Amino acid sequence: xxTIRTTYLGELRTxxxxxxxxxxxxxxxxxDNHGKGEAFSPTDLLAASLGSCAISxxxxxxxxxxxxxxxxxxxxxxxxASNPRRVAEVHVALHFPPNNYTDKEKKIIEHAVHTCPVxxxxxxxxxxxxxxxxx
Numbered sequence: 001x002x003t004i005r006t007t008y009l010g011e012l013r014t015x016x017x018x019x020x021x022x023x024x025x026x027x028x029x030x031x032d033n034h035g036k037g038e039a040f041s042p043t044d045l046l047a048a049s050l051g052s053c054a055i056s057x058x059x060x061x062x063x064x065x066x067x068x069x070x071x072x073x074x075x076x077x078x079x080x081a082s083n084p085r086r087v088a089e090v091h092v093a094l095h096f097p098p099n100n101y102t103d104k105e106k107k108i109i110e111h112a113v114h115t116c117p118v119x120x121x122x123x124x125x126x127x128x129x130x131x132x133x134x135x
């Protein structure tokens with residue numbers, strides 16, 4: 001079954017539709033690669049996917065073990081390389097809200113961050129750097 005239908009709109013822009021929900025995502029080539037940079041680039045989505053996947057897996061682990069990570073925010077930085085042009089590094093800084101996490105809960109979080117399906121699907125040469133900050 002098809003998951004996503006993507007249409008090339010011209011001018012280096014695409015529209016992807018998630019068929020089950022109808023949600024849409026526009027992409028633009030970045031300004032440094034002949035685009036307008038008016039929307040997420042495909043490589044931005046890759047970086048965002050890594051962060052969203054990591055926190056989603058943390059959320060599942062937290063729910064399973066009876067604690068909350070609600071309100072956690074992420075800052076994601078994508079580093080590009082050339083020859084060939086590709087994502088070389090993704091830095092994900094996770095900022096957890098004050099919640100008096102126990103040492104056991106912190107270990108659960110740290111383990112979960114590194115086991116998300118997106119992380120495990122990326123090429124091993126792509127550096128994934130996770131920083132976990134507890135308040």
